[in-house]
Amino acid sequence: MPGMTDLSTLPLDDLDLDESARPKAPKVPAATDRHRRQGRQLAAIHRHYLMEMAQIGAVLARIEAGDAPPKDLKQIVLSLDMAENFRAFGNLCGHECRMLKIHHDIEGADMFPRIDAAGGGMFREVVAKLLSEHEVVHELIIRLGRAAEALVEDPSEANFAHAAATYRKLEEIVRSHFGYEETELVEAIGYYLGSV
Secondary structure: OOOOOOOOOOOOOOOOOOOOOOOOOOOOOOOOOOHHHOOHHHHHHHHHHHHHHHHHHHHHHHHHHHOOOOOHHHHHHOOOHHHHHHHHHHOOOOOOOOOHHHHHHHHHHHHHHHHHHHHHOOHHHHHHHHHHOOOOHHHHHHHHHHHHHHHHHHHHHHOOOOOHHHHHHHHHHHHHHHHHHHHHHHHHHHHHHOOO
């Protein structure tokens, strides 16, 4: 995987996926319904991460309603599968978080290159776009960890608003990214890899 771009200086609102620049994956003419079913295994994996993210959303909603102290946010962020990315950047760590890092490592170091090679390079643009989107997701996870720590240290309205905005941006980006990945790679995963 190529080196990551430094996104740390961009304002939150400027972190986006540039959905209009997403290339379409070519059809795999020999792919069958069985291959597509196999390719949809990726969507099942993604649903797990989205359920973990929903826990943060539920806590934020409770805080907005005045029903939960901010410390609950940190507890859930630390147990969230996606938080492994915090550890990679020296911010936070947790047991549950290894899964997203493993997921992205497998995609970036194994799954994407194998699809690209097996497809004779016809998926190169889609793979490059997906990898660039991973960088945006990772940056938002780092920011959410920092925002949660700040909220625990100082449960002010400003810190809560920042944590809530960061979470909502992350959720928006992850949902979009997962949808793109699942749609564009469904045939390729099943046909070239057999499963995820």
